[in-house]
Amino acid sequence: MAKRVLIAGIVGGIVMFFWGFAWHELLGLGLVGIKDMPSEQAIVATMKANVPERGMYMVPGMNIPANATSEQKKAAEEAAMKKAAAGPTALLIYSPSGNAMTPRMLMTEAGTDIVQALLVAFLLAQTGLRRFGSRLGFAFVIGLVATITTNISYWNWFGFPTDYTIGNMSYLILGYFLIGLVVASIVKGSAGSPRPQAASAAA
Numbered sequence: 001m002a003k004r005v006l007i008a009g010i011v012g013g014i015v016m017f018f019w020g021f022a023w024h025e026l027l028g029l030g031l032v033g034i035k036d037m038p039s040e041q042a043i044v045a046t047m048k049a050n051v052p053e054r055g056m057y058m059v060p061g062m063n064i065p066a067n068a069t070s071e072q073k074k075a076a077e078e079a080a081m082k083k084a085a086a087g088p089t090a091l092l093i094y095s096p097s098g099n100a101m102t103p104r105m106l107m108t109e110a111g112t113d114i115v116q117a118l119l120v121a122f123l124l125a126q127t128g129l130r131r132f133g134s135r136l137g138f139a140f141v142i143g144l145v146a147t148i149t150t151n152i153s154y155w156n157w158f159g160f161p162t163d164y165t166i167g168n169m170s171y172l173i174l175g176y177f178l179i180g181l182v183v184a185s186i187v188k189g190s191a192g193s194p195r196p197q198a199a200s201a202a203a
Helices: 001-024 040-050 070-086 102-123 132-158 160-185
Strands: 055-059 090-095
Touching: 001 102, 001 160, 102 132, 102 160, 132 160
Parallel strands: none
Antiparallel strands: 055 090
16 A cells, blocks of 8 residues: 555656646746736835845834834734735745746655645545545545635735635646546555454354
8 A cells, every 4th residue: 555655646746746837837827816016127126225135025014123022012013004904015025136946946846746645645545435536536625625725814814816816726726636536546545344244143
C-alpha cells in the first residue's frame, strides 16, 4: 500500500503541476481579477523612495508603537479602523529587488503539488472505500476543504476581488479533481476482510 501511495502522490502532483501550467499559460486565467496600477511609474518611484524593506504591507497601517500598552494598542486599532472605513485601503506584497520567476520557484511549486497529492493518497489509503466514485469523491472533498480554507477568508477580510477568488477556487477545485482521478485509480481503501460470521451453535 505504501508503494501505491507514493506512486499516486508523485503522479498526482505532476498532473497538478502541469494543470497549473495549463491554467496560467495555455488558458491565460492565472491573472483574472488582477489589474494594472494606474500611474505605475509614479507609484513605483514613491515606493522605492519610501519602502526599503521586502514585506507585506497594509494601508492604513496599525501604527502600533513598540512596547505599546494595551490601551495604546486599542487606540491604534480604533484609529486604523476609522481610516479603513473612510478609505482607501490596500494590501501590498512588496519586493524592492524584484521577483522574477526562477527554477527554484518552479521546483517549490512542483514539490508542493506532490506533497498535496501524497497527503490525499495517504488519507484515502486509510479509508475503506472500494468504489472508484467514492474514492474520487473523497479526494474531491479534501480539495474543497483546502480551497475554502483560505480563499473565502481572503475575500472576506482582505477584499480580494471576487473574480480573482472565483478563478483561484475554480483552479484548485479542478486541480484536486484531477488529483482525485489519479489517486483513486491507484490507491484502494484499506478495508480489512469481512469478519467471518459466527458459526451456528451445534444442536
